[in-house]
Amino acid sequence: MTLSPDSPMPAAYGFRMPAEWEPHEATWLSWPHREETWPGNFEPVPDVFVQLAAILAESETVRINVRDEEMAEDVAGRLKRAGVSPDRVRFHHHPTDDAWVRDHGPCYIVRDMEGRRERAIVNWGYNSWGNKYPPFDQDNMIPSRIAHEAAELCFTPNMVLEGGSIDVNGRGTLLTTESCLFHPNRNPERSREEIEQALRRYLGVTNILWLGDGIVGDDTDGHVDDITRFVAADTIVTVVEEDPQDENYQPLQENLRRLESMTDQQGRAFKIVNLPMPRPVYFDGERLPASYANFYIANRRVIVPVYGQKSDRTALETLQGLFPDRLVIGIDCTALVWGLGAIHCVTQQQPAC
Numbered sequence: 001m002t003l004s005p006d007s008p009m010p011a012a013y014g015f016r017m018p019a020e021w022e023p024h025e026a027t028w029l030s031w032p033h034r035e036e037t038w039p040g041n042f043e044p045v046p047d048v049f050v051q052l053a054a055i056l057a058e059s060e061t062v063r064i065n066v067r068d069e070e071m072a073e074d075v076a077g078r079l080k081r082a083g084v085s086p087d088r089v090r091f092h093h094h095p096t097d098d099a100w101v102r103d104h105g106p107c108y109i110v111r112d113m114e115g116r117r118e119r120a121i122v123n124w125g126y127n128s129w130g131n132k133y134p135p136f137d138q139d140n141m142i143p144s145r146i147a148h149e150a151a152e153l154c155f156t157p158n159m160v161l162e163g164g165s166i167d168v169n170g171r172g173t174l175l176t177t178e179s180c181l182f183h184p185n186r187n188p189e190r191s192r193e194e195i196e197q198a199l200r201r202y203l204g205v206t207n208i209l210w211l212g213d214g215i216v217g218d219d220t221d222g223h224v225d226d227i228t229r230f231v232a233a234d235t236i237v238t239v240v241e242e243d244p245q246d247e248n249y250q251p252l253q254e255n256l257r258r259l260e261s262m263t264d265q266q267g268r269a270f271k272i273v274n275l276p277m278p279r280p281v282y283f284d285g286e287r288l289p290a291s292y293a294n295f296y297i298a299n300r301r302v303i304v305p306v307y308g309q310k311s312d313r314t315a316l317e318t319l320q321g322l323f324p325d326r327l328v329i330g331i332d333c334t335a336l337v338w339g340l341g342a343i344h345c346v347t348q349q350q351p352a353c
Contacts, residue, residue, distance in 0.1 A: 009201040010155050014111035015120060016204030019170030019230060020297040021323075023352040026061035026090070027298060028106070029053065030142070030346070031075055032099040033067065037133075037339045041283065044335040049099075050082045051331050052303065052343065057088035059300035063350065065094040065101065065142065092149065097139045100341055102225070103129075103162035104139035105348035106146045109155075109203065117353045120153040121146065122202050124161035129220045130185025159198050160186045164223040164345055166199070169230045172265035174205040179213045179222035207265040211258055213251040215239070215277075217340065218289040225344045226291045227255060231322045234264060235271040239293045247287075248277060275318055276311045283338045290333075294342040295319065297349075302326050305333035305342035 032049060035042040056062045062084075066072045072091040079089060096104070107122040123143040128136035147154035167175045180186070181195055190198075196208050214222025228238040238259055241248040259272050281290040292315035295304040302323045306312040312330060320328040333342045 010109060010120060010122070011201050011204040014113065014204075015109040016111065016170070016172075017107065017109050017122075017168050017174075018351045019168055019233070020349055021232075022170060024060045024299050024349050025352040026063045026350040027056050027296075028063045028065065028101050028146075028348040028350060030065040030094075030096040030099045030101040030105070030139075031067075031071060032346075033071070033096075034098045037098055038335070041335055041338045045339070046078065048331060048333065048336045049346070050078050050084075052346070053079055053089070054082050054084050055301055055303055055329055055331075056298055056347075057084050059298055061088055061090060063090045063092055065096050066091050067095045068093060092146070094142055094145045094149075095138050096142060097128075097136050098133070099339075100139075100164075100345050101142070101348045102164045102341075102345045103220075104136070104142050105163065106143040106350070107161075107163055107203075108349070108351050110351050110353075119351060119353050120155060123147065123154050123156040125157075125159060126162065127160050127186070129162065130183065132219060155202060157198055157202050159190065159195070162220065162223065163348060164220060164225040166203075167224050167228070167230050168203065168205060169233045169264070171233045172205050173207040173209060173230075174199060174203065175209050175211065175224050175228055175230065175236070177211045177214060177222040177224050177227075180220060180224075183221045185221070207263075209258075209262050211255045213254075215252070215289050215291055216247045217287040219340050225294055226289055227252065227293055228259065229293050229295070231273070231297075231319075234268065235273065235322065237273045237275050237293065237319070237322065239277050239291055240274045241277045246277075246280070252277070273318065273322065276314050278307045278309050278311050281307055281334065281337060288337045289340055289342075290337050291342070292319075294344040296343045296347045297323070297326070300326055302328045303343050303347075304328060304330045305337065306330035307334050307337075308332060
């Protein structure tokens with residue numbers, strides 16, 4: 001069967017978005033360089049990326065978008081000093097505006113045909129969460145540049161969508177939030193039905209689950225990867241705030257109520273596991289979107305943002321129980337989250353073929 005980028009419905013040809021825990025060929029990073037993303041606190045941020053790359057390199061290739069050869073040499077030196085084998089790292093000269101590759105990076109889909117796996121990219125539009133932080137034109141070009149470099153098929157829907165706004169179980173069910181996908185700063189001309197149709201056509205999902213609001217401090221208008229995640233086809237973790245006086249208490253309770261009534265693509269109830277919320281994290285008086293849900297599932301590791309709090313241990317132990325075949329590792333993201341994102345926000349999986 002011959003496909004082209006003009007094929008209207010990749011799902012009709014057997015493509016689907018795989019779950020994050022399915023085997024990876026690599027993980028993508030976009031190296032941080034925009035200091036105003038972390039005003040007054042940029043210096044420790046590259047070190048967080050070095051820690052992240054070192055852990056990822058233990059089980060998969062790390063692909064890094066860099067501005068130019070000078071940046072590549074600087075990053076290579078940092079990784080070498082951290083003991084990362086250069087054989088596990090690939091540099092790609094794709095200039096970016098910022099580091100949030102989860103949202104501006106390639107969204108991969110796959111299909112299994114005649115005993116082999118084919119891979120393609122969905123090139124969703126990217127507008128920096130509703131034109132909040134221009135410029136973003138270089139970020140918006142990343143999926144098409146990667147597809148061209150790898151000679152992979154690239155589908156381009158006429159729709160804005162960030163990777164952090166969706167999560168899938170790989171079997172046909174997708175989680176997202178009303179507060180983000182229905183926000184008028186993304187796709188004001190599209191109805192709920194049209195948004196759902198695009199998700200089905202391009203990601204191969206059949207069952208779309210809608211949560212409500214995200215957490216306080218999240219400038220993405222409520223990305224699901226800060227609140228609720230699949231950890232298995234039938235299991236979901238969701239953050240819950242224990243303090244009724246906290247601003248996050250009511251919206252997270254409402255999301256929990258919704259989850260408890262939801263079913264998978266075959267009409268079966270999910271197993272719901274609660275994750276704690278850390279105590280509020282502030283920088284210069286601003287509450288940050290600190291959450292343990294912003295973890296990343298690598299081939300043999302699960303990398304979790306932690307914040308130097310007692311609840312870190314509970315979150316890590318809970319996730320370790322859910323991933324017995326992977327080592328769960330925490331990285332202190334107190335500095336990283338000042339940029340309003342954490343581990344999942346700066347990673348993007350490339351599924352294996």
